[in-house]
Amino acid sequence: MITENPKIKLYEADSSALNRGVGGQIPIFISPTMNNSPVPDIITYTNYTDAAKLTSAGGIGTDESNILLPILKDFFEESLKVNNDDIGVPNVHVKDLGTSVPGTATPWINAIEEVKIKDDVQVEAYIFQKPSGANAEAVTALTNSIIGIMTSVAESLKTEAGKGKLRIAYFTILGFTEEELKELTKTANTSKIQESRVYLMAPESFGKRLARICTAPYYDEPGYYAYRSVKPGTFTERTDAAEESLREAGIVFDHDEKTNSAIYPKINLCVATSYAKGDNRPLDSLLHVRRNVDQLVREAVDIVYAQLKRRETAGYLSDTQADLDLLVHEKVDAGYMKKDTSISVVEDENAPEKLTLITHAYPVNITGLIEMTTYIH
Helix, strand or coil, X not given: CCCCCCCCCCCCCCCCCCCCCCECCEEEEEECCCCCCCCXXXXXXXXXXXXXXXXXXXXXXXXCCCCHHHHHHHXXXXXXXXXCCCCECCCEEEEECCCCCCCCCHHHHHHHHHHHHCCCEEXXXXXXXXXXXXXXXXXXXXXXXXXXXXXXXXXXXXXXXXXXXXXXXXXXXXXXXXHHHHCCCCCCCCXXXXXXXXXXXXXXXXXXXXXXXXXXXXXXXXXXXXXXXXXXXXXXXXXXXXXXXXXXXXXXCEEEEEECCEEEEEECXXXXXXXXXHHHCCHHHEHHXXXXXXXXXXXXXXXXXXHHHCCCCCHHHHHHHHHHHHHHHHXXXXXXXXXXXXXXXXXXXXXXXXXXXXXXXXXXXXXXXXXXXEEEC
16 A cells, blocks of 8 residues: 655765765764774765675674664664655764773773874764663762763864864763762763763664754754654653753753644753753853854865965965855855854964964844854864
8 A cells, every 4th residue: 555645755865075065974883882993994884784784794794783773774764854855974984882881981992093084073972871780889889980081072072173173072971870960961970071072862862863853953952853763652662851961961852842733852952061061051052053153164164274285475375264254244145144254364473384373153033142263274
């Protein structure tokens, strides 16, 4: 029986790695796979079939204990283009941590440095797992260890952002309850994570949720879009109070959005762990705000970098400033930034190989200013 109206579906690869309405944001997955001899190099996949092979055949292994494999499957299912104007993801990268556990931080800390070599990445995805049968004491120790790793990632992201290399990290802990997740961001705790480039997510449907984010336009809240591959009624029903508690804790989760007789499976709201600061939460604790500003700076860096190669006359600096003014005008005209947004380029008098970008961004759908200083050598 035909249950679907006739339509045309086009599946095509996106060539652009940057999310400018054509190409989706490219992720790198940092995760154990339970492979005893993981491939030491970062592996790139354009489809799930290539990933779901033995390591000897270029895959990440097919054992049932492989925690990354089902997450990749979910990611590729959700990122598949259904309509021609959908945003897609051209490829993903994987850093296989083998049998590493978060209780031993060294492999994770090493991976933080290794994944920097992939210039096309805008998304870092870290997957941890709670050991089976862990008691309360073990969960507390695991939580503290994970917070330490997340803090190291946050510090690295801040340093790289100052160089114009802009990424956001997403974490999940398989096996953690929602109450255990909330302990990681709780303001009252001595050990906690509250950073605007660090997102903590419920473990269910992590791969699909990450794909939903990667395929959302940078200027929109990803929760505005319904899932492509999830049917209504799939997600856990929560009370309004339970949803608010998770959101206020800076945890991202899914729900069925109900409007009259229609049901749409969506992300509730993409909030950073810094959202847990409550009355002191920063302006960029909402994902669409952080990504919007990042994209503005990313495009500004592309413009300014050329100035490093064309130093024949002082007039070139003013030409570069004019290019930046035009970029800001285009963003304001498109409705992504407010009119008071500005980007200035400054040349270091003592170091001609160094340019500084000073960004004052007023994204739409937010009241306030986000400032960034970027150094380009």
